[in-house]
Amino acid sequence: MTDQEPTTRPEGLTGVLDAIGSAVTNARAMPMSSSVLVNRAELLDLVDQARDVLPTQITQADAVLADADAARAAAQAEADAILADARARAAALVDAEQVVIDARARAQEIVAEAEQTADGLRRDADDYCDRRLADFEIDLGKVLSQVQAGRAKLAGRLEDPSGV
Secondary structure, three states: OOOOOOOOOOOHHHHHHHHHHHHHHOOEEOOOOOOEEOOHHHHHHHHHHHHHHHHHHHHHHHHHHHHHHHHHHHHHHHHHHHHHHHHHHHHHHHHHHHHHHHHHHHHHHHHHHHHHHHHHHHHHHHHHHHHHHHHHHHHHHHHHHHHHHHHHHHHHHHHOOOOO
16 A cells, blocks of 8 residues: 555445454565554544544434434333323223123112012002902801891791791
8 A cells, every 4th residue: 555545435434444454454564573564644544534434423323322212202102101091991991890880789779679669569469458358258248147147037938928
């Protein structure tokens, strides 16, 4: 490589780091050593490019993180709203179910009370009918006695023609 600046500028920080790595890898080796000769101007230019790109990359990364945080916060808020709505609906359904359960229990109580009232009225009506029939039986017994007495008297007259 020469002491001139490279003609193409690498794109982004990773491009600059790749160019530095390539410059070191392709540098001429020193005989009998692990050291290499690198073009100082080329490497310093690449380091300057890295410094220039780094704030832009950091700013972009910060923007991406801020966008991700905002998206996460919005998603969390939406999830919280959905969860609150689901809890409210569940509570409403539980309340509605409790209303239905209470209504059914009250309906059973009303039916039981009505059946008790109907049984009582039926017993009272049967007692009343029985008393009226007993009174009628007594009255019929008296009428029967009078009919029998009348017939007996008539039978006695029919046997005695004098009629006395």
